[in-house]
Amino acid sequence: MINRLQPSVTERLRLPINRGLYYGGSWHEPEDGVYVETRSPASGESLGETAWADSVDVDHAVEAAREGFRVWRETTPVARGALLREAARLVRQHAEELALLDAADCGNPIREMIKDAEIGATALEYFAGLATEVKGYTVPLGPDHLNFTIREPLGVIARINAYNHPFMFAVSRAGAPLAAGNALIIKSPEQAPLSSLRLAELIGPLFPPGVFNVVSGGRTCGEALVAHPHIAKVGLIGSVPTGKAILRGAVDSMKKVTLELGGKNALIAYPDADPDKVAVGAVRGMNFSWCGQSCGSTSRVFLHDSIHDAVLDAIVKQVKAFVPGIPTDPATTMGSLVSEAQFNKVMRFITLGQSEGARLVTGGNSADDPHLGNGYFIKPTVFADVTPAMRLAREEIFGPVLSVFKWSDEVEMLRAVNDVDYGLTASIWTHDINKALRTATQVEAGYIWINGSGKHFVGTPFGGCKQSGLGREESIEELLDCTQLKNVNISLE
Template sequence: MREVSQGRLNEILPKKRDLYYGGTWHVPLGGYSETFNPGTGESLGHCADANAVDVKAAVSAARKAFETWRYSKPLDRAAMLRKAAAILRENAEELALIDAQNCGNPVTEMAGDALHAAAQIEFFAGLVTEIKGETIPMGGGVTNMTLREPLGVCARIVAYNHPLMFCAGKFAAPIAAGNTVVMKAPPQAPLSAVRMMELLDGVFPPGVLNVITGGTPSGEALVSHPEIPMVTLIGSVPTGRAIARQAANQLKQVILELGGKNALIVYPDADLEQAIDGAVRGMNFAWCGQSCGSTSRVFVHDAVYDQVLAGILEKVKRYRPGIPTDRATTMGALVSRAHLDKVLGYIDVAKNEGAELVAGGSVPQTPELQNGFYVEPTVFANVTSEMRIAREEVFGPVLSVLKWHDEEKLFADVNNVEYGLTGAIFTKDLATAHRAASRIEAGFVWINRAGPHFLGAPYGGYKQSGIGREESIDELMAFTQIKNINITF
């Protein structure tokens, strides 16, 4: 069944709209804010808006829980994590429908998010016994060993493009390492996180997993709280810089997974069909390009430029904006009116700077979409690296296709942005692939594909795209600190 009834959509929305900490629900002192469906513009009701006092109470509950949780048995922690993963799998469909309503991405894309989150939780559950120390030779009569211990109360602030996947997947590593967590759900799309806690209530001891919702004040209160030694963010570069500045005041540790203006390079010897498919998939048109890893700059060798551009324009046709909860929809809505205006502004700037609009660029005129925040999948040709469209992160479904000939200039243009999150290379030549991979300033590089993450492979960026690595054992170890113990007999 493609259509989901409005009754069904209303039924699965969370009944609780408060803050969850210390193992129970709390009415927010900060009050409530309204949340919306970006696909229809309709209200989805109110959700808690935590203030600094609310945050202080949540952190206090997490700190109290940490005093016992830090000494819990690793395999007991793993068992609880696996139970949480199983619950998410069982409820994946309804969680996808909640996210589709609240963040605007198509339900068919959101269907995998709960499963990806469950896989991340299970991955870190399986690594609990790898949080090991070492013994260091010191000579006779002396033993020297190290221990890895948890940090304490960790705050994780996540983005709106994958609300459930981020909220669920990101609590796993710190909890596996023996920390307690305060998750801050995205203010634009908080409902799946609230529903998650309705489902997971009682899985962990009170105070181990806490979820707050709210805007910038609640995030600032978390970052500045003296009892939080670690703050992480999935978000924009400006927000990351603000967090880093505040964290520096108290020497907090940070993991920052920030924006990207990612390049995809097509060499003349590439499998062109594969490259064309990679360019379109890598742009993440399904969720309106609202992905920091999107390969939004496609550099095509001039010998194959016309052929690749024609192929991109043909494949882009598979993406048509539609109501996010309709299973036939291949491309959803932008998250808000303000963000729609920002994306449309970038499209105007690109046209004014001389880029050639060859696909999309407008708001769809379909009657049922008029109250939502939609824009057509957009492609610009004959883009140059000096244009803003090729330098600044749009975070929307806007793909720039650039022409290159000289490889040295290519690498200079690819790297001449402040970002360095991902990159993709399409070539049949192994030497070319290695050379290009070594020259691209990015933390995650694909060769002959673009887009997927691989659990266990570290994900993170260079330059202004972030600090730290996630989705791997590196993420787990980041939530520990090393203690050295020297024993003289």
């Protein structure tokens, strides 16, 4: 028998009324009539069907967006900023219902999802304030010439979002394209599309028709967006294989690409670090609340041998606070994985880690609560005695699995930290500022915390190196990347 969502929660769950494709300021049926059912990964309950776009639908959405762009690019920056601020107000007003919707749809606990609404609204306000900062500059060429540059919007931008924070990514990554004067098409994550549809219901009517658009679909939809000649830029939050496919698909049209991809991120603790604080940072950085389903999770913890045992013991105590439960329950501290496929992948890595010789310290199995039997729950899992050669240490798991390494030689430790294909985030723990800054320059990652982990700060550029992605977001760099620079030279002879 399928476990249903709690009755009180079901009554509060505001599912989107419209399940079609939103473009040109209105809702549309898919051309081939295909709808795909969405089920809650925590309970197995059906959340209804959603329209699935194919390449023809993408053509319609792009043409509508091109029409919207012609109007939006002529809208003053001040007016664009005002509409983004109104969108932020609506996001805050409907924060609880959107958080509840994501909790039911993607499996993350509502107590964390409610924070996503504030993050998304703040991002909209941040870029609203930058709308008037899309500026050019003058170049002195002598008395016979006036030379200046102007920044112009690109046109239609597509955003392909990930399933771990569907609503937050849809909101926060809309700010820069819209503030710069572009039209936007959001492709919702196929595993959790509902909050993007609800967002279209809430803020879509604020903008001129065609400026803000949302489509749902699978691989066909994504490939059509990437290959479309009238899409000027594609932004992705997703896996490395998907990022590589987008790069290949964008070649023919030479479009811009921004990629926020996977990570196998390191936390490094030096001998002078406080063991209890390191343990708190390691557990927080692992994002156990949403089952480690975060590209920025610090899933590799490198502990100096002088503090290794103390930190490991403290980590085991810390993870006890994360107990799998129904994500729509405000008391739940840890939700479910997003799908059966992801659940099976994580369990295979746990088995692999044991076969490779890593020591399972805690967790390693699914939740034993019978009320969670129809969901994809795995307990917080910690491995010790992990070595750099293990697949457990090298491949992104995207699940609640923390690997702990013991080190004594700094050179060898840093070599192991950097000897992976990824380079998104890193966390460094020490009271020695010289050591901290030196290590920050040596670690191959795009976003570094010193004596901290996990937090993002508005206005600071987030992004990775190596196979963790291209470009920077959450900052003015994201805004400028949504524009193109044009030079104007006036002869005064």
